[in-house]
Amino acid sequence: MDLxxxxxxxxxxxxxxxxxEPLNAVSNAAFILAALWAAFEARRRRLHWPSIWLLIVLAALIGVGSFLFHTFATGWSALTDVLPIWGFVLAYALISIAHLGGVAPRRIAFVLAALVALGVLFWIALPAPDPAQAPVPRAPDRFNGSGQYLPAVIAMVIWSVIAVARRHPVRWWFVAATGTFMLSLSLRTYDIALCDVWPYGTHVFWHLLNGTMIALLLQALIRNTNKETSP
Incomplete structure (x- = not known):
């Protein structure tokens, strides 16, 4: 990859x-606002757990990284966009399981280590590319790169279903966040396809709605975390 x-x-x-990309750049303020709201609520509730503040920092970094990507628009800035997003996804999944599900942190760490080990083994097992073989041209991505977020959609749907079935206090926060994410992902997917209809694109709404989604997820966790017993 040429950075x-x-x-x-x-x-x-x-x-x-x-x-x-002025609209795509400025709309990243939605992530900063989500982080600020979460920080305000966490301080108001006197939640000082590092895990909660890690998520708040990652939410802010999503906004910063995405701003860099939509201004510099290079390979290296793409990494500043993607890495905080997936860092937040992984961290929120693990932290929410610990805080809301009551699962011991060491069990979560064991599962995470196992998943990382499996990923490394899978990567090692992949056959090395043959330098003598000409690369096959890639077909256009009909989903405009949105397919990478499918695991996140599936995870959020599962969390929402479980939360509703168990009548967990976070259930409507999760349902609202999941619906918001599915709408934002649809708008991201059709950005290029709708250029002739809306020349500014729909990616700006991906930022605004995802900022809303992250705000909902953070509030769900913060408002339902017991400061006396959380890990």
Missing amino acids: TAPVDIYCERLDASFWS
Whole structure:
């Protein structure tokens, strides 16, 4: 991957200049606002657990990283966009299981270590590419890169179903967050396809709705965490 190569996959961007995606760039304020709301609520409830504040910091970093990507639009800035997102997804999954599900942290750490080990073994087992073989041209991505978020959608649907079935206090927070994410993912997917209809693109709504989703998830965790017994 060329970390300096320009990236142009959104409708709003018309050239490689820094401010070619003003709506996509500015809309990342939604993530910062979500983090600030969560920080305010956590301080109000006197929650000082590092795990809660880790999620708040990751939420803010999503906004910063995505801003960098939609301004510089290069390979390295794409990493600043993707890494905080998946860091938040993984951290929220593990932390919510511990805080809301009452699962011991050491059990979660064991499962995480097992998953990482399996991933490394799978990567090692992959056959090495043959340098003499010409690369096969990639077909256009009909989902505009949104397929990578399918595991997150599945996980959120499962969490919502379990929470509703058990009548957990977070159930409606999770349901609202899941519905918001599914709508935002649809708008991200059709960004390029709708360029002729809406030249500014729909990716801006992906940011605004995802900021809302993260705000809902953080509030669900913060408002239902017992500060006396949480890990």
